[in-house]
Amino acid sequence: MAGRARLKPLGAPTRGTTNPNRLRRSDRWVTGTPWARRVVQAAADPLVVDLGYGATPVTTVELARRLRAVRADVRVLGLEIDQERVTSAAPVADPPWLEFRRGGFELAGARPALVRAFNVLRQYDEAEVAAAWTTMLDRLAPGGLLVEGTCDELGRRCSWVTLDAGGPRTFTLACRPSDLDQPSDLAERLPKALIHRNVPGERVHALFTALDHCWARAAPFANFGPRARWTEAVAMLAADWPVRDRRTRWRLGEVTLDWAAVTPS
Numbered sequence: 001m002a003g004r005a006r007l008k009p010l011g012a013p014t015r016g017t018t019n020p021n022r023l024r025r026s027d028r029w030v031t032g033t034p035w036a037r038r039v040v041q042a043a044a045d046p047l048v049v050d051l052g053y054g055a056t057p058v059t060t061v062e063l064a065r066r067l068r069a070v071r072a073d074v075r076v077l078g079l080e081i082d083q084e085r086v087t088s089a090a091p092v093a094d095p096p097w098l099e100f101r102r103g104g105f106e107l108a109g110a111r112p113a114l115v116r117a118f119n120v121l122r123q124y125d126e127a128e129v130a131a132a133w134t135t136m137l138d139r140l141a142p143g144g145l146l147v148e149g150t151c152d153e154l155g156r157r158c159s160w161v162t163l164d165a166g167g168p169r170t171f172t173l174a175c176r177p178s179d180l181d182q183p184s185d186l187a188e189r190l191p192k193a194l195i196h197r198n199v200p201g202e203r204v205h206a207l208f209t210a211l212d213h214c215w216a217r218a219a220p221f222a223n224f225g226p227r228a229r230w231t232e233a234v235a236m237l238a239a240d241w242p243v244r245d246r247r248t249r250w251r252l253g254e255v256t257l258d259w260a261a262v263t264p265s
C-alpha cells in the first residue's frame, strides 16, 4: 500500500461527462467476444481497471455487474485522476469486488488483466496517445488487454482499439444503425489515435469510404431495417477487408477488424 501511495497519477483531469448505460456496447463486446472474454475468464488474478470513470461511477458499476456474469470473482477497480470524483464514488464501493481509488495512466500500481479507458484520451493531444498507451500496457498482467475508445453521450456511436503487450491488435466500430445516415457518421467518434486521420491517404479514411460504398450497395436490405442493412454492408466489406468477426456480431451493429486495416501512416 505504501508503494501505491508514492505513485504520482499520470495525466490531467478533464471533463467528467458520463451517462448510465453509455458504455453498454463495449461491455457487450468484451463479455460476448470469445477471445476478449477469455482474458477475464482465464486471468490468474481477475482484476479489471476502469480508468477515468468520470463525474459519477455509474459505468464502472455497470461494468462490474456485466463482468460478474462471465467471471463470478472478478474485481473491478475504478481509477480517477480527479480526487473529488474518487471521494464521491465511495458510497457505491463494495470491497473487494468494486473499489475506487485515485490514479492515472500508471494504474495506481495495479496489475490488471483488463483495462477499459473510455472517453479519456479524447481530451488529450494526439501526440500524447502513444506514451499513454505504453504506460498502461506496461502495467497489464501477462496476457492482459487494454480497451481504449470513444463514444457519443448516449452510446449509440462508438469505436475502440484493443491493445496487448505487443501494441494495437483490433479496431471496432459499434453503433445503433438506425442512428446513421451512413457509416462514416461514426468518424466523429474515432479514438484519439485516429480522429485526425480521417483524411484521404489514411487507411481509416479508406475504410469509411469502402463501408459507405457497401452501405449504399446494401440499400435494398433497408426494407428489413437498418440492422439488416448494416449486416449486409459489413458482409460485403469482409470480402476485401480484414474483418475479424462474424454475422452474430454484425447484427448487433458491430464490426471488428485487424488494427492493420486502420494503422495511421
Ligand SMILES: C[S@@+](CC[C@H](N)C(=O)[O-])C[C@H]1O[C@@H](n2cnc3c(N)ncnc32)[C@H](O)[C@@H]1O
Pocket (backbone or CB within 6 Å): 010, 011, 012, 013, 014, 015, 016, 017, 018, 019, 022, 023, 051, 052, 053, 054, 055, 059, 079, 080, 081, 082, 085, 103, 104, 105, 117, 118, 119, 120
Ligand atoms: C469524459 S469522462 C469519461 C467517463 C466515462 N469513462 C465514460 O466514458 O462515460 C473522462 C474522465 O477521465 C478522467 N481522466 C482524464 N485523464 C485521466 C487519467 N490520465 N487517469 C485517470 N482519469 C483520467 C477525467 O478526470 C474524467 O473524469
